[in-house]
Structures are given as structure tokens and as C-alpha cells.
Amino acid sequence: MSATSSVDAGRSTPAPSRSTASGSASHPSAHAAARSSSRARRALPLLALVLPVLLVIVWQLGVSTGTFKTAITSTPGQVVATFFKLATNGVLLEELLSTVSRIAWGFGIGLAAGLSLGILTGYARTADRAIDPSVRALNAVPAVGWIPFLILALGIGDASKIALIALATFFPIYVNTYAGIRGTDQKLMELAGAYRLPRSRIIRNVVVPAALPQILVGVRIAVAISWVVATVSEILYGNTGLGVLLNDGRSLAMPDQMITVMIVLAILGKSSDMVVVAIQRRLTSWQSTLEGMAPHRARVVAARGRA
Amino acid sequence: MSAAISIRDVRKSFPEVGPVLGPLDLEIEPATFVSVLGPSGCGKSTLLRLIIGLDTDHAGEILFDGEARDASVSMAFQEPRLLPWRSVRANLQLVCETADREQTIDGLLELVGLHEFHDALPKQLSGGMAQRVSLARALVNEPEVMLLDEPFSALDAMTRMRLQDALVHIHQARPTTTLLVTHDIDEALVTSDRVVVLADRPGRVVEDIAIAVPRPRDRTDARLIELKARILRALGTVDGTAETTPAPSSASAEPAAA
Ligand SMILES: Nc1ncnc2c1ncn2[C@@H]1O[C@H](COP(=O)(O)OP(=O)(O)OP(=O)(O)O)[C@@H](O)[C@H]1O
Numbered sequence: 182m183s184a185t186s187s188v189d190a191g192r193s194t195p196a197p198s199r200s201t202a203s204g205s206a207s208h209p210s211a212h213a214a215a216r217s218s219s220r221a222r223r224a225l226p227l228l229a230l231v232l233p234v235l236l237v238i239v240w241q242l243g244v245s246t247g248t249f250k251t252a253i254t255s256t257p258g259q260v261v262a263t264f265f266k267l268a269t270n271g272v273l274l275e276e277l278l279s280t281v282s283r284i285a286w287g288f289g290i291g292l293a294a295g296l297s298l299g300i301l302t303g304y305a306r307t308a309d310r311a312i313d314p315s316v317r318a319l320n321a322v323p324a325v326g327w328i329p330f331l332i333l334a335l336g337i338g339d340a341s342k343i344a345l346i347a348l349a350t351f352f353p354i355y356v357n358t359y360a361g362i363r364g365t366d367q368k369l370m371e372l373a374g375a376y377r378l379p380r381s382r383i384i385r386n387v388v389v390p391a392a393l394p395q396i397l398v399g400v401r402i403a404v405a406i407s408w409v410v411a412t413v414s415e416i417l418y419g420n421t422g423l424g425v426l427l428n429d430g431r432s433l434a435m436p437d438q439m440i441t442v443m444i445v446l447a448i449l450g451k452s453s454d455m456v457v458v459a460i461q462r463r464l465t466s467w468q469s470t471l472e473g474m475a476p477h478r479a480r481v482v483a484a485r486g487r488a
Numbered sequence: 489m490s491a492a493i494s495i496r497d498v499r500k501s502f503p504e505v506g507p508v509l510g511p512l513d514l515e516i517e518p519a520t521f522v523s524v525l526g527p528s529g530c531g532k533s534t535l536l537r538l539i540i541g542l543d544t545d546h547a548g549e550i551l552f553d554g555e556a557r558d559a560s561v562s563m564a565f566q567e568p569r570l571l572p573w574r575s576v577r578a579n580l581q582l583v584c585e586t587a588d589r590e591q592t593i594d595g596l597l598e599l600v601g602l603h604e605f606h607d608a609l610p611k612q613l614s615g616g617m618a619q620r621v622s623l624a625r626a627l628v629n630e631p632e633v634m635l636l637d638e639p640f641s642a643l644d645a646m647t648r649m650r651l652q653d654a655l656v657h658i659h660q661a662r663p664t665t666t667l668l669v670t671h672d673i674d675e676a677l678v679t680s681d682r683v684v685v686l687a688d689r690p691g692r693v694v695e696d697i698a699i700a701v702p703r704p705r706d707r708t709d710a711r712l713i714e715l716k717a718r719i720l721r722a723l724g725t726v727d728g729t730a731e732t733t734p735a736p737s738s739a740s741a742e743p744a745a746a
């Protein structure tokens with residue numbers, strides 16, 4: 182027990198040398214354990230690669246044994262070749278930029294609108310009464326349900342696709358901003374009242390920071406949704422973008438292209454999510470939550486729970 | 489610069505718990521330092537909230553200098569109530585309105601012994617440290633009235649005495665009408681012009697003692713010890729629970745502080 186905790190301390194505190202030193206001084210055996218288990222800890226991120234590798238193996242086996250039809254699944258080798266072809270001839274980059282720029286615009290608009298309206302209705306009672314019910318009602322229309330209307334109103338170009346992404350990202354950001362603002366600790370509001378802070382300072386320095394963790398939850402959902410609706414709109418009525426490459430893969434019988442783009446989308450989606458998580462960590466490090474707890478401490482505390 | 493407070497026939501009740509305070513009448517002269525003692529739950533924090541105006545739903549009236557006006561009042565809440573995303577310094581900056589903001593803040597952090605921690609986040613502070621930041625915040629704007637709700641409850645004996653002395657010093661340098669809620673009789677005796685003892689819920693004044701001993705005071709002063717007995721008797725009549733510090737132990741611990 183004591184060996185484990187000193188080992189853990191050595192691995193994950195910001196001052197490893199000090200803690201490991203003390204741990205190894207008192208428990209020589211712990212030192213060896215520390216080394217082997219720290220190797221295990223370093224290998225931990227690789228754990229995430231086990232499933233994809235397994236998948237590729239199954240895929241290859243399925244293709245080799247004829248269980249999978251290559252007309253549908255292509256082969257791992259073919260997909261790698263196609264990836265390099267699309268990556269080097271500029272097609273992938275061009276379509277990717279087209280999708281990403283629409284997402285950037287749409288997400289930017291959705292974020293700005295969701296934040297400002299969410300802060301307004303979350304903080305001001307009258308605005309809440311007047312605006313929030315209608316926003317909630319519109320939220321009940323699925324994002325893709327807007328597509329026919331947006332095509333009629335804005336045509337089949339970029340405008341309607343950007344508008345769709347803006348709408349789809351607006352709602353999760355609005356809902357979470359609103360909830361975050363409403364969730365501000367009463368005690369902090371009283372503090373602001375006791376010190377007679379001007380309203381603008383209350384919003385900027387009390388209410389919005391208090392809501393930030395929840396706002397970032399909304400942002401994370403919105404980022405994920407923006408990839409979904411961008412791709413859907415391109416598949417349905419796109420001229421450019423990754424969704425078009427996907428669709429061409431199907432209609433022109435190029436499953437390798439289809440799967441290449443799916444993999445690219447997976448990587449992009451995961452990467453953008455990681456960026457949001459990094460921002461989240463950074464902006465909410467003032468919280469004392471399980472998330473921010475040093476892993477060894479979390480484990481020590483959790484281990485005390487009765488079975 | 490400092491305001492008189494008139495509390496006239498003030499009564500407060502909560503729907504869930506019934507009457508918690510009053511009827512209460514108190515006239516507090518400008519620049520006096522008043523301690524409020526009383527059993528837990530007798531409405532001391534509630535009284536401070538009424539005075540600062542966080543709760544206006546009460547009977548009776550609370551006046552500053554005889555008028556129903558807005559006074560500049562600061563308050564150290566019973567809990568530190570620091571904004572967790574702001575550093576110690578930034579917590580003070582948020583409320584500070586003096587012209588030489590940074591000097592004021594530096595001086596106060598020095599005073600409460602937290603200058604080294606000016607960059608720390610609240611989660612990195614101990615309970616007593618957070619409480620000291622909250623006290624510094626209450627001092628920052630040189631208000632007309634200062635309300636302090638058990639500001640030293642989480643502190644060790646030595647730091648507590650040092651800060652009590654500092655508070656006395658500040659009050660002498662710049663006499664502000666001060667209401668100090670405390671469970672520590674010695675604290676009240678060392679700091680105050682006047683000690684008000686409230687009855688158990690609903691809080692009413694059961695004892696109102698003027699302390700004419702000049703400050704700074706010696707904690708072992710015979711006159712204070714005599715007054716302490718009187719306060720203990722008053723508290724004894726209103727409260728069965730042993731909420732307040734018992735006399736013998738704290739009296740014997742004191743000679744060191746002289
Ligand atoms: N917001 C509230 N709603 C309902 N009841 C409340 C509320 N605030 C306080 N009370 C009640 O009012 C009474 C007085 O509370 P208060 O906090 O003023 O006590 P106190 O004298 O400061 O006690 P302590 O010494 O323990 O801090 C208590 O019985 C409490 O239950």
C-alpha cells in the first residue's frame with residue numbers, strides 16, 4: 182500500500198525527482214516497482230491504438246478470406262495507396278479546406294450568437310421570459326430539418342451550408358451557456374451585490390467565468406456536431422468538400438476513396454475534440470474537480486471506498 | 489467618513505423557520521467598534537445581511553446617519569467567498585476602487601501576511617488564509633461601515649491575536665463603524681467599544697456592555713476579565729450549548745500575548 186502510493190507520487194507529481202527520491206530511499210523494493218510501472222504508464226497512451234490495429238487486422242483477414250467484399254470494404258493496402266494519392270495530388274487538401282472553412286465560419290457564427298444570447302437570457306429575467314421559450318421551441322427542429330428551408334432561402338452554395346452549421350452549433354452553445362449562467366453560485370452573486378459591482382463587471386468577472394465550464398461543454402458538443410452537419414450537407418447537395426469525396430466514392434465505385442475520407446474525418450474529428458479538451462483544461466484549471474486531481478491522489482482517495 | 493447605524497424595531501423571519509431575529513433596537517454611534525455575540529443560529533449573520541442590504545424583506549428600519557440612505561458598507565462573509573478563478577490579488581482588484589489600487593492591495597496583503605501568496609488561486613489556500621484574503625477585501629475600500637462575520641474563526645491563536653491587534657490599529661488610525669460578529673469573548677473584549685449579546689433565536693439584545701478601557705488593551709487587564717465574567721453570565725442565560733470559548737482555558741493561555 183505505502184509502496185504503491187510513493188510510486189504513484191513519483192510518477193505524476195510535477196516534482197517527480199523529489200518524490201521518487203523519498204520513495205526509493207525508504208523502500209528499495211518500491212524503486213524497482215516504480216520503474217516497471219512507470220514504463221507501463223508511459224505505454225498507456227499506446228493503449229488507445231490497440232483497437233484500431235485490431236480493426237485493421239480483422240479487415241485484412243476478412244478481405245483475404247473473402248468474407249468481406251472488396252467492392253464495399255476495399256483493402257487496407259488500397260486505402261493507404263489512395264490516401265497517398267489524394268494527399269499528394271492536392272485533392273484531399275482542397276476538399277478538406279473547403280469543409281474546414283465552412284465549419285470555421287458556421288461555428289464562429291454559432292458560437293458568437295449562442296454565447297451572447299445565452300448570456301442575455303441566462304442573466305436578464307425579461308429577456309429570458311421573452312426569448313428563451315421560442316429558442317427552445319426552435320431547438321426541437323432537428324438541425325438537418327432546416328436543410329430544405331435553407332436551400333430555398335440561401336441556395337445550394339456555401340451560404341446555406343454555413344447557415345446550417347451555425348444553427349446546429351448555436352443550440353448546444355446557447356443551452357449550455359444559459360444553464361451555466363443560471364448555475365452561478367448565489368453566494369458569489371451576493372458577494373457582487375455586497376461590493377456593489379457594476380452590472381458589466383458582474384457579467385464579465387463573475388457570471389461568465391462561473392459559467393465557463395458549462396459553456397465549454399456546449400462548445401465541445403458543437404464542435405462534434407459541426408463535422409456531422411458539414412458532412413451531411415455536402416453529401417446531400419455539395420459541390421466541394423469531404424462529403425462530396427465520400428459520395429463520389431460510393432457513386433463512382435471507389436470504396437478505397439470512401440474509406441480514406443472516413444478515416445480522415447475520424448482523425449479530424451478526434452483532433453478537434455482534443456483541441457477543445459486542451460482549452461477546457463486550461464481555462465478551468467481553477468476548479469478543484471476529480472478531472473484536475475493528480476492521478477495518484479485520485480486513486481488513493483478512491484481506494485478508500487468500501488467494496 | 490464613518491456612519492451611525494440605527495436599527496429600529498427590526499424583525500426578520502423566514503417562512504421555513506419562523507422568526508430568527510428581533511425585535512431588535514440598536515443605536516450605533518459613528519466610528520464605534522461593536523462586537524456581537526450570541527449562540528449559533530440566533531441571527532447574527534442575518535443581521536449583517538440586513539444591514540448591508542442583501543435582504544430587504546424585514547420589518548422595522550435600518551438607517552445610516554438617521555436616514556434611509558445608501559452607505560458604503562463592506563462585509564467579510566462567514567465563509568471567504570473568493571472567486572475561485574481569480575488569484576488572491578485579482579480578487580482584491582475586482583472590488584478595489586481606490587486610486588492607488590496596487591499599493592493598497594500590497595499593503596493589505598502584507599497586513600494579513602499573505603504577500604507571498606498574491607498570485608495563488610483560492611484552491612491553493614488554507615481555510616485561514618482564504619479568510620484573511622476575505623478580511624483584506626473588506627478593508628480595501630475604506631468604507632463607512634465594516635461588517636465582519638467571524639473573520640478569525642479559522643485561524644490559529646497567534647495569527648488571530650496578531651490580526652485582532654491589527655484590526656484595533658486600523659480602527660484607531662481610521663475609525664470606521666465596525667460590527668464584528670464573533671464567538672470569541674476575548675476577541676470582543678480586546679477590540680470593541682461595546683459588546684452586544686443576543687439571545688437565542690429569535691435574536692434580541694440581552695446585554696449591552698460598554699468597554700471604556702483604552703486601546704491597545706492588555707488581554708490580562710483586570711477590568712476586561714471582570715467584563716468577561718459578565719458576558720459569560722449573559723451568554724449562560726441564553727444558551728445551553730457550549731458554543732462559546734470557556735473562560736478558564738483562554739484566560740490562562742493569555743499572558744504570552746502581552
Ligand atoms: N436563507 C435562509 N432561509 C431560511 N432560513 C434561514 C436562511 N438564512 C438563515 N436562516 C435561519 O436563520 C437563523 C439564523 O441564521 P444566521 O445565519 O443568522 O445565524 P448566526 O447567528 O449567524 O449563526 P452562526 O453563529 O452559527 O453563524 C437560523 O436558524 C437559520 O436556519
Ligand SMILES: [Mg+2]
Nearest residue numbers: 532533534566
Ligand atoms: Mg453566522
